[in-house]
Amino acid sequence: MAEKTDKPEKTKKEHKAEAPATEAAPAAAPKKGGKKDKAAKPAEGAAPEHGKKQPKGKKAEEKPKDEIKYxxxxxxxxxxxxxxxxxxxxxxxxxxxxxxxxxxxxxxxxxxxxxxxxxxxxxxxxxxxxxxxxxxxxxxMLNRRNDTYTGENRHLTGTDLILSNKEDINLMKKIRSYKGIRHERGQKVRGQRTRSTGRTGATVGVVRKKEAPGAGAAEGGKEKK
Structure with a gap:
């Protein structure tokens, strides 16, 4: 009888010893939904890994741009x-x-x-x-062939072209050519139409001819007869 009573006491002590071990185990386990462990920082001087942001303190070195003359x-x-x-x-x-x-x-x-x-x-x-x-x-390709004064073939640029153009117009005015007279009057020189465009001076729009006052009365008298 004594042997039977000793066994349940031993089993109770074993259960009590296992209980603190099981309680300590879940405390050591990581919690679900917690923050992930921070990745180890790269060593100084090492190239940053793809997809990871660089630290805020260090800015990327900008390449020097070539200077442009505007x-x-x-x-x-x-x-x-x-x-x-x-x-x-x-x-x-x-x-x-x-x-x-x-x-x-x-x-x-x-x-x-x-x-x-x-x-x-x-x-x-x-x-x-x-x-x-x-x-x-x-x-x-030259723009001044057979010059009127020298007879040479030249290509004028800049202010030389402007001055030579003015000299040519003044020469045409002096010799009283058709183009020179048109330049003097300020009218079109190259054969453009001037019926509806290029009107200068006081003429503006279209002026209709006025009918004579006696013409209408004379026609009315003839119809009555």
Whole structure:
């Protein structure tokens, strides 16, 4: 009988010893829904991993930008430095797109390059090509062939083109040619129509002819007879 009574006491002690172990186990387990462990910070000097933000204190180093010249001075004219060489040279009076493309090739400059980023050596080459424009272009592309005073073939640009144009108009006025007289009167010179456009002076609109006062009465008297 004594043996039977000892067994239940031992089992009770074993249950009591296991209880504190089971209670301590859930306390050590991580809670569900808690914050994830922070990732280890990268070592100093190491490249940042893809998809991770860099620390706020350290800013990314900015690359130095090339300086651009917004105005490039060639032949006493300010050219747009933000446009291509092909279009920037057209800012000079007397130079079109075809002429500027030819000059850029003669100067060994890329016509599609930005004007403001060109090194000074290439800009000097463009200046030399413009100064010797008569020899760098074929004769049929020149804008002043068989000059009236010298008989030479030239290509005028800038202020030279403006002054020569004024001199030609004054010459036509002096010799009293048809074009010179039209220039004096301020009318159209190149054969345009002037019935509805190009009206100068006091004439404005259309003026109808007034009927004679006696004409209507005479016609009425004839009908009555």
């Amino acid at each position: 105005l490039v001075r060639i032949q006493n004219t300010d050219l747009d430095g933000t446009s291509k060489v092909l279009y920037a040279l057209t800012g000079i009076k007397g130079i079109g797109i075809r002429v500027s493309k030819m000059l850029a090739r003669k100067a060994e400059v890329d016509p599609n390059a930005i004007m403001g980023y060109l090194p000074p050596e290439q800009v000097d080459r463009l200046r030399n090509a413009l100064e010797n424009i008569d020899t760098n272009m074929p004769v049929w």
